[in-house]
Amino acid sequence: SWAASMMMEPEFAEEFLNGLAELIPSEVFSGRLRSAAYVRYISEPRQISSAAWEVDIIATRTIFDETARTQRQVIPFNKTFLIRAVAIPTSPLGENANSYEKTIYKMRSSGLEITAITNYDDTP
Numbered sequence: 001s002w003a004a005s006m007m008m009e010p011e012f013a014e015e016f017l018n019g020l021a022e023l024i025p026s027e028v029f030s031g032r033l034r035s036a037a038y039v040r041y042i043s044e045p046r047q048i049s050s051a052a053w054e055v056d057i058i059a060t061r062t063i064f065d066e067t068a069r070t071q072r073q074v075i076p077f078n079k080t081f082l083i084r085a086v087a088i089p090t091s092p093l094g095e096n097a098n099s100y101e102k103t104i105y106k107m108r109s110s111g112l113e114i115t116a117i118t119n120y121d122d123t124p
Contacts, residue, residue, distance in 0.1 A: 002017070003103050003107055004107070005017055006103065006104050006107035006108060007107045007108070007110070007112070007113060007114055008113065008114045008115075009084075009113050009114065009115045012114065012115055012116060016117070025063070031066060032065065032066055032067055033063055033064065033065060033066065033072065034063070034064045034066055035061060035062070035063050035064070036061070036062050036064070037059050037060070037061050037062075037077060038059060038060045038061075038062065039057060039058070039059040040058045040059060040060070041056070041057070041058040041059075042055060042056070042057050042058075043055055043056040043057075045083070048082075051084055051085040052082065052083065052084040052085070052115075053082075053083050053084075054080055054081065054082055054083070055080070055081045055083060056078075056079070056080050056081075056120050057077070057078070057079050057080075057081065057120070058078050058120065059076075059077040059078070059079075060074055060075065060076055060077060061074070061075040061076075061077045062074050062075075063075070078119065078120035078122075079117050079118065079119060079120050080117070080118050080119070080120050080121070081114055081116075081117055082114070082115045082116040082117075082118070083112050083113065083114055083115070084112070084113055084115055085111055085112060085113075086108075086111060086112065086113045087111070088108065088109055088110075088111040089105060089108050089109075090105075091105045
């Protein structure tokens with residue numbers, strides 16, 4: 001989650017991580033539960049301005065109970081991502097960068113930044 005937040009506009013990333021923390025059951029941190037996301041569909045980007053696009057993602061988040069070895073919950077994750085073009089940073093440290101810095105530069109190397117995630121609306 002932290003690495004993915006590096007692809008987000010900073011204020012949105014903070015809001016996203018706080019909201020995500022509220023959704024994650026405490027049993028995940030003890031290893032009792034695991035979670036996996038299954039993406040079924042990613043739309044073609046729809047350009048909404050000269051440097052911004054929308055992309056729909058249809059997915060399911062499944063929570064597994066590791067103790068009982070069973071599926072505990074299936075949660076639809078159908079969202080629309082608003083993405084904009086941003087400058088691609090260059091690492092002043094190059095190969096001397098630590099793993100934290102390398103992760104940030106890797107996540108930002110696409111030149112895209114997520115600015116919002118909304119519920120997917122499939123009405124025409």
